[in-house]
Amino acid sequence: MTELLKLQGLTKAYPGVIANDDVGFSIAKGEVHALLGENGAGKSTLVKMIYGLTKPDSGTMTLHGASYVPTSPQAARAAGVAMVFQHFSLFEALNVAENVALGMENPPKMKDLAKSIRDVSHAYGLPLDPDRTVGDLSAGERQRVEIIRCLLQDPKLLIMDEPTSVLTPQEVEILFKTLRQLQSEGTSILYISHKLEEIRSLCDGATILRLGKVVGTCDPRATSARDMAELMVGETLHIPTRDAKASGAELLAIKDLNYAPKNPFGTRLKNLSLTVHAGEVLGIGGVAGNGQDELLSMLSGEARAQTGTVALEGKEIGKLGPNARRTLGLLAAPEERLGHAAAPNMSLIENTALTAIIRKDLSKNSFINWTKTESFAKDIIATFDVRTPSATAAARSLSGGNLQKFVIGREVMQDPKVLVVNQPTWGVDASAAASIRQALLDLAASGAAVICISQDLDELMEISDHFAALNEGRLSTPRAAKGLSIDEIGLMMGGSDTVSDTQTTEGVPA
Amino acid sequence: MDLGSISLVAFFASLMVASTPILLAALGEMITERAGVLNLGVEGMMIIGAICGFAVAVESGSAAMGFIGAAVGGALLSMLFALLTQFLYATQVPSGLALTLVGVGLASFIGQPYVGESPPAVAKMAIPVLEHIPFFGPAVFQHDAMVYISILLTIAIWAFLKFTRGGLILRAVGENHDAAHALGYKVRLVRVMAIGFGGALAGLGGAYISLIRVPQWTDGITAGIGWIALAIVVFASWKPGRVLFGAYLFGGLTALQLNLQAANVPLLLVLPYLVMLSGVIYLAIAVAAGSWKKTLDVKPTLKTFAQFIGTGLVLLLIGVLTNYASSLDLLLLSSAPFVATIVVLVVISARSKGASNGPAMLGKIFQAH
Numbered sequence: 001m002t003e004l005l006k007l008q009g010l011t012k013a014y015p016g017v018i019a020n021d022d023v024g025f026s027i028a029k030g031e032v033h034a035l036l037g038e039n040g041a042g043k044s045t046l047v048k049m050i051y052g053l054t055k056p057d058s059g060t061m062t063l064h065g066a067s068y069v070p071t072s073p074q075a076a077r078a079a080g081v082a083m084v085f086q087h088f089s090l091f092e093a094l095n096v097a098e099n100v101a102l103g104m105e106n107p108p109k110m111k112d113l114a115k116s117i118r119d120v121s122h123a124y125g126l127p128l129d130p131d132r133t134v135g136d137l138s139a140g141e142r143q144r145v146e147i148i149r150c151l152l153q154d155p156k157l158l159i160m161d162e163p164t165s166v167l168t169p170q171e172v173e174i175l176f177k178t179l180r181q182l183q184s185e186g187t188s189i190l191y192i193s194h195k196l197e198e199i200r201s202l203c204d205g206a207t208i209l210r211l212g213k214v215v216g217t218c219d220p221r222a223t224s225a226r227d228m229a230e231l232m233v234g235e236t237l238h239i240p241t242r243d244a245k246a247s248g249a250e251l252l253a254i255k256d257l258n259y260a261p262k263n264p265f266g267t268r269l270k271n272l273s274l275t276v277h278a279g280e281v282l283g284i285g286g287v288a289g290n291g292q293d294e295l296l297s298m299l300s301g302e303a304r305a306q307t308g309t310v311a312l313e314g315k316e317i318g319k320l321g322p323n324a325r326r327t328l329g330l331l332a333a334p335e336e337r338l339g340h341a342a343a344p345n346m347s348l349i350e351n352t353a354l355t356a357i358i359r360k361d362l363s364k365n366s367f368i369n370w371t372k373t374e375s376f377a378k379d380i381i382a383t384f385d386v387r388t389p390s391a392t393a394a395a396r397s398l399s400g401g402n403l404q405k406f407v408i409g410r411e412v413m414q415d416p417k418v419l420v421v422n423q424p425t426w427g428v429d430a431s432a433a434a435s436i437r438q439a440l441l442d443l444a445a446s447g448a449a450v451i452c453i454s455q456d457l458d459e460l461m462e463i464s465d466h467f468a469a470l471n472e473g474r475l476s477t478p479r480a481a482k483g484l485s486i487d488e489i490g491l492m493m494g495g496s497d498t499v500s501d502t503q504t505t506e507g508v509p510a
Numbered sequence: 511m512d513l514g515s516i517s518l519v520a521f522f523a524s525l526m527v528a529s530t531p532i533l534l535a536a537l538g539e540m541i542t543e544r545a546g547v548l549n550l551g552v553e554g555m556m557i558i559g560a561i562c563g564f565a566v567a568v569e570s571g572s573a574a575m576g577f578i579g580a581a582v583g584g585a586l587l588s589m590l591f592a593l594l595t596q597f598l599y600a601t602q603v604p605s606g607l608a609l610t611l612v613g614v615g616l617a618s619f620i621g622q623p624y625v626g627e628s629p630p631a632v633a634k635m636a637i638p639v640l641e642h643i644p645f646f647g648p649a650v651f652q653h654d655a656m657v658y659i660s661i662l663l664t665i666a667i668w669a670f671l672k673f674t675r676g677g678l679i680l681r682a683v684g685e686n687h688d689a690a691h692a693l694g695y696k697v698r699l700v701r702v703m704a705i706g707f708g709g710a711l712a713g714l715g716g717a718y719i720s721l722i723r724v725p726q727w728t729d730g731i732t733a734g735i736g737w738i739a740l741a742i743v744v745f746a747s748w749k750p751g752r753v754l755f756g757a758y759l760f761g762g763l764t765a766l767q768l769n770l771q772a773a774n775v776p777l778l779l780v781l782p783y784l785v786m787l788s789g790v791i792y793l794a795i796a797v798a799a800g801s802w803k804k805t806l807d808v809k810p811t812l813k814t815f816a817q818f819i820g821t822g823l824v825l826l827l828i829g830v831l832t833n834y835a836s837s838l839d840l841l842l843l844s845s846a847p848f849v850a851t852i853v854v855l856v857v858i859s860a861r862s863k864g865a866s867n868g869p870a871m872l873g874k875i876f877q878a879h
Contacts, residue, residue, distance in 0.1 A: 073693055092686070102695075
């Protein structure tokens with residue numbers, strides 16, 4: 001195979017950190033090349049340089065044997081480099097055709113463009129209606145918009161940043177089929193992912209980054225996922241463990257909950273029922289935007305439910321707000337770390353006071369006891385290994401993983417009866433993720449109930465006793481997590497399980 | 511009371527004159543906001559346009575030069591806002607308010623020597639053939655060029671937003687600046703241009719007041735028109751056609767109030783019936799359009815109709831309670847167009863789906879990283 005893109009000695013430094021240090025590798029024509037690394041390993045910076053969003057401080061890139069110095073994404077696209085972003089670069093209020101046009105240099109007339117979108121989407125098995133508003137599309141469909149936007153420009157190199165993190169297993173299969181078709185047509189793909197099994201089934205070669213440096217290359221087909229993970233982390237991986245246990249008394253019960261969010265792009269919750277018991281971890285899967293945020297706000301008390309739908313230890317709490325629920329022992333940690341779970345510009349101590357003031361008794365006559373708050377904040381930092389210069393550091397100054405450990409630790413250490421977490425390890429590196437999962441398991445082992453909403457199926461299978469999936473605001477019947485096949489999970493996430501409730505409930509092992 | 515003294519032709523002609531400055535300023539602000547920038551300094555940019563236009567017109571003896579000067583003046587002042595918000599990352603709301611304070615003060619300073627001067631007259635530009643149509647001719651087609659320009663601009667802006675690539679990029683920047691940046695669009699450049707365009711149109715609107723509508727220079731000549739333009743943009747759901755409607759509604763009510771005042775009939779006396787009449791007209795149009803397109807939705811239609819009638823009854827009640835005919839002072843009278851415009855636009859925007867959704871990035875700071 002001939003060489004398409006060659007990187008040599010790429011270095012890029014930001015104030016205080018060297019994001020890329022002498023990075024070099026090459027991608028052959030028609031090769032699917034994986035770029036592996038933890039969060040903060042420098043993958044995004046590298047990709048931004050290839051796509052012309054930032055300039056390297058030093059080093060060279062060659063494309064087709066000629067020097068390649070993209071000064072802007074437009075220049076990169078003109079040279080045949082296209083990119084599908086992790087956080088989709090789409091415009092919700094615009095329609096599909098307009099979104100595609102925005103990613104092209106010389107888009108044809110809207111009518112012709114709509115036609116070519118239909119043609120390409122059929123050719124690659126990715127059906128898409130050019131007239132629909134993107135805000136109404138599912139995550140999988142949105143990704144199709146991005147991919148088709150790239151394909152219409154006939155790229156030589158397609159960069160995909162974490163493309164499967166928001167897809168159902170079935171959608172992943174469709175995506176892989178498309179990518180293999182592209183590969184067979186001679187397109188090279190630079191594939192960035194955390195998901196090692198995917199890389200093993202899809203990629204021809206892999207480069208592993210750690211702390212901005214290339215620490216290894218491997219043939220993913222011949223290397224085990226565990227070996228690749230340890231190359232990424234640079235240490236032996238600790239995998240969370242749990243003991244088998246009998247579930248205890250029923251703690252939280254939701255019955256026929258309906259909720260229409262005020263946000264027009266939000267998801268309506270429909271007839272949602274679930275129960276969790278002491279010592280149980282209930283995993284709730286599903287593709288983003290199927291009601292996860294709405295479910296969390298119903299549980300945390302940010303939105304009020306109808307009377308008779310939410311009960312904690314048999315006591316009606318549907319109309320109670322977050323603080324009243326915290327008093328009773330129902331705590332929650334939302335997905336968005338900065339701005340929802342923590343106030344970005346306030347210190348860790350102040351952020352501690354914000355949710356722990358009631359249960360940890362941190363105030364007297366409305367005056368905050370800062371000494372006590374500080375010592376509790378320091379407790380959290382020590383117990384959860386939060387790497388921060390001090391407890392007075394602003395929440396926004398922490399890295400994502402460290403802040404996440406703090407956010408989860410703050411709730412876990414308040415001894416909740418029921419803890420609800422949404423995406424507890426989103427964007428967190430493997431070792432921090434493992435310790436967060438271990439903390440959730442330990443909490444359940446101590447007799448609390450945990451509801452874990454997540455899009456990471458591996459995570460849910462690792463920690464859940466029972467598993468259910470959200471689809472368009474409906475929750476499938478929870479089933480024992482052990483022994484669930486990936487196909488069954490896919491069906492639950494696709495919503496077909498909820499239709500045949502009566503049949504599947506008989507199959508649940510008691 | 512002498513309703514008979516009101517000439518309908520004169521009323522419609524004065525309606526268009528009263529509406530034009532609001533329309534110009536609101537169109538400019540709409541473009542700025544579609545790019546995701548909330549510039550609350552419209553009043554300041556208008557009054558700077560009013561004095562710049564007046565000064566240039568008096569010094570050069572040409573009204574056309576005056577309008578060019580007004581556009582340049584408004585755009586220059588808006589560049590101060592652009593500097594603050596796009597380059598120094600200042601928060602937009604206080605920056606806009608400060609811009610109004612600066613504009614009003616600066617205009618008063620520049621305007622000192624021009625008090626009492628009169629600007630060169632602006633020629634009427636009658637449209638051939640059309641001007642002879644009975645009633646419509648004198649009411650609509652015998653105005654100065656700026657009136658036609660403002661309406662052509664409305665159409666041009668609608669087409670720009672809907673059909674051109676430039677319009678698409680402008681909307682994209684206002685919808686998601688991070689995504690636009692990632693695709694390689696120059697978010698800051700687009701926004702600076704949109705702010706400048708907004709400033710230029712606000713300046714034209716201001717000059718229309720000082721050169722044509724009033725025509726003279728006094729302090730505070732824009733008298734809150736900039737604020738009503740801001741409100742119209744929001745309640746018009748950032749759509750050019752509705753901005754035109756809102757501006758003409760306000761202009762119409764202002765003109766009506768002046769005419770009624772001259773005939774010694776307070777607007778508040780007529781207003782309740784006017785609102786109820788609009789309700790009936792709305793119902794007729796909705797039913798006609800609905801049965802033609804076979805999409806008549808009875809419940810919301812009746813609800814909106816009831817809202818109109820209810821508003822009219824409330825206004826009637828207020829009128830009775832305050833004994834309007836004799837005791838209402840002029841201040842309350844002149845606030846009537848503001849109140850009525852806002853009420854009508856609120857009713858409209860409340861019932862159309864998704865109308866509350868402005869550009870998603872409105873007022874948010876963008877920093878490339």
